Amino acid sequence: MQMYDNPVISGFYPDPSVCRVGDDYYAVSSSFEYFPGVPLFHSRDLVHWRQVGNVLDRPGQLGLTDDIPSSRGIYAPTIRHHDGLFYVITSRVGAGGVPAGHLIVTSERPEGPWSDPVHVDLPGVDPDLAWDDDGACWCSTSGVRMARIDPSTGAVLEGPWRTWSGSGGQYPESPHLHRIDGWWYLLVSEGGTGDGHAVSIARSRSPRGPFEPCPSNPFLSHRSTDLPIQSTGHADLVQAADGTWWLVLLGTRPRGAFPRFHVMGRETFLAPVRWEDGWPVAGPVQAQHPAPAAWHPWAPEPARDDFDSAALSPGWISPRSLPDTSWSLGERRGWLTLRAAGPSLDRPGYTFVGRRQQHLDCRVSVRIDPGTGRGGLCVRMDEAHHYELEVSGGEASVVARIGPLRQTVARRPVPPGPLTLVIETRTTGVLPPSVTSAGELEQGPLGTEAAGPDTLAFSIVGTDTALLAELDGRYLSTQLSTGFTGRVIGMYAIEGSVAFDWFDYTPATLTGQSSGTGGVAR
Known part of the structure; x- marks a missing residue:
């Protein structure tokens, strides 16, 4: 059956x-x-x-x-x-x-x-x-x-x-x-x-x-x-x-x-x-x-966008609007260029293009050329609850916005030019709440057990993979942020113009792990 x-x-x-x-x-x-x-x-x-x-x-x-x-x-x-x-x-x-x-x-x-x-x-x-x-x-x-x-x-x-x-x-x-x-x-x-x-x-x-x-x-x-x-x-x-x-x-x-x-x-x-x-x-x-009688074997493919089309695919979404002046697929052929419309993800009016997180365990990566701008990859619940992996001025940083608090939890120098940013979510090996400093994960007992739904890991990939931070996923949950929506993972620009060569979303089920996926495809 x-x-x-x-x-x-x-x-x-x-x-x-x-x-x-x-x-x-x-x-x-x-x-x-x-x-x-x-x-x-x-x-x-x-x-x-x-x-x-x-x-x-x-x-x-x-x-x-x-x-x-x-x-x-x-x-x-x-x-x-x-x-x-x-x-x-x-x-x-x-x-x-x-x-x-x-x-x-x-x-x-x-x-x-x-x-x-x-x-x-x-x-x-x-x-x-x-x-x-x-x-x-x-x-x-x-x-x-x-x-x-x-x-x-x-x-x-x-x-x-x-x-x-x-x-x-x-x-x-x-x-x-x-x-x-x-x-x-x-x-x-x-x-x-x-x-x-x-x-x-x-x-x-x-x-x-x-x-x-x-x-x-x-x-x-x-x-x-x-x-x-x-x-x-x-x-x-x-x-x-x-x-x-x-x-x-x-x-x-x-x-x-x-x-x-x-x-x-x-x-x-x-x-x-x-x-x-x-x-x-x-x-x-x-x-x-x-399954229903009409069921047929089918498997979703990893959702990768190389930005070679004339228009964005229907799975891409933005908070409230995406003015034509804030993005382009033609300014740099094969790249999505985002132009900053606001200086922060903490208030409406910024430039963000994302897609819904659809798997409990997944890996999201982008190839970014920040130029002289500021932007990166963000996991968003709303303006008061989001994690950012940001690049600007030769430095990569991980920023956590949780309610009224905003903190840079990790920094690392990076070379100029295109970089690969990675955010992974995992439901195994979940960590207790942790604090990072200068890119080094705090070690030792923290007085609390791992209790969140998942851990989010933020990395820069080059000749070596550099892990910048691992953060508790509970702070990007409905129970903490309230509301009716879920996580959206996407690219953003909050200063100047930032270009993205590709965006890749890979469910963990396609790499041999189980996360209870559905049948939706992009």
């Missing part, structure tokens, strides 16, 4: 939504403060996914200005296909977590181009779209509220009114309405998107309600268990071409000592569903499951 690995889309790809068109599946997820927004994936078997674009790939569609804090921005999209058009509806959230309304974009092809947004004025977040046999379009949002809308104009034609808000858990959200065998099924996540997350369901003969709750709600939750996958929720249903049913949902993979830490944010998992007495039954979300 063939088995598939969970998560199926690894890394910070939360709040998944999925639809099937013939034998093809399409999935989207939240992107929060990052541009471009709403990554879109394609699959033929629900297990192996490739990113084919971003739904919101023009600045005018997003409107993410520098006053949008980290973990705000674009929340919880839903993707649907109706009458030959793909629809994506999502929410935009501003400072303080205040919802700023919903937007709908459409396209004839999932790769785009996607339309300019149509705005919908309804309360809540996590919007959903569903159509009845008469062509009426129903929009549900967190709360849970229902309204009838015109998706072409955004006009609210009826409602909103409250329908059914779960089994009593806090934050009823991420409603998804599905028509199945004459019933309207309303999925709702509740309990918050942390350890108490759960999925409940109710049904009605009409989208207007009243909704009858499932007697076994919540029908999916890992709360109060010791299962390795936690925070399971925010689910969407899809029927495969062979008639089987599946859930895509978010979850986390916490590690380390109590209270445990997850560093890649909430990821996309897949779980089979069976039906009993008209209700879905989902088993625990496991690291491995029997």
Whole structure:
């Protein structure tokens, strides 16, 4: 029996939504403060996914200005296909977590181009779209509220009114309405998107309600268990071409000592569903499951970019925006040139191009020519939580920003010209919190055990490999930084221009280690 690995889309790809068109599946997820927004994936078997674009790939569609804090921005999209058009509806959230309304974009092809947004004025977040046999379009949002809308104009034609808000858990959200065998099924996540997350369901003969709750709600939750996958929720249903049913949902993979830490944010998992007495039954979300019938052997390749294309691939993201004046693939052929837009990674407005960390153990390396500029390689959670491996003026340094504290933990002279910078994450041989001075790792007992989820190692590679520092990974985790995102590893410039010849991301699974990878590729 063939088995598939969970998560199926690894890394910070939360709040998944999925639809099937013939034998093809399409999935989207939240992107929060990052541009471009709403990554879109394609699959033929629900297990192996490739990113084919971003739904919101023009600045005018997003409107993410520098006053949008980290973990705000674009929340919880839903993707649907109706009458030959793909629809994506999502929410935009501003400072303080205040919802700023919903937007709908459409396209004839999932790769785009996607339309300019149509705005919908309804309360809540996590919007959903569903159509009845008469062509009426129903929009549900967190709360849970229902309204009838015109998706072409955004006009609210009826409602909103409250329908059914779960089994009593806090934050009823991420409603998804599905028509199945004459019933309207309303999925709702509740309990918050942390350890108490759960999925409940109710049904009605009409989208207007009243909704009858499932007697076994919540029908999916890992709360109060010791299962390795936690925070399971925010689910969407899809029927495969062979008639089987599946859930895509978010979850986390916490590690380390109590209270445990997850560093890649909430990821996309897949779980089979069976039906009993008209209700879905989902088993625990496991690291491995029997594969769907359409499964086929496939292995991801290391993600390397030599910057030889005319445009950046869709997996590259930047906080809030990436103005054309801040980067170039043509200024120096075969190199990505970044131009500083701000003097520090500690405040919005800087130049950063990165990709999500997708494996528990991985190695990221870049070839950098700093010239007279200042820049390097950074592991980012937000402006107040990041580690930098920076080169400038003949010196390489490792800098840790943890909350209100910023410290240079290692320095080393380096020769001029191109250098190779390396950041490795490892979940074996995890170190206690450590301090470095002049590039030498502190030795001896530190009065504490290794408790973090991983260790990050920072090196310069030349004729020899020089290890500058090893830092505790817990300080770049959701539990420490808070928020809804995960680690993003990328290149930056904070002074002048800095050029990068290539960027290489290698999962440890491709070098003989196991890290519980998913099926996503770049």
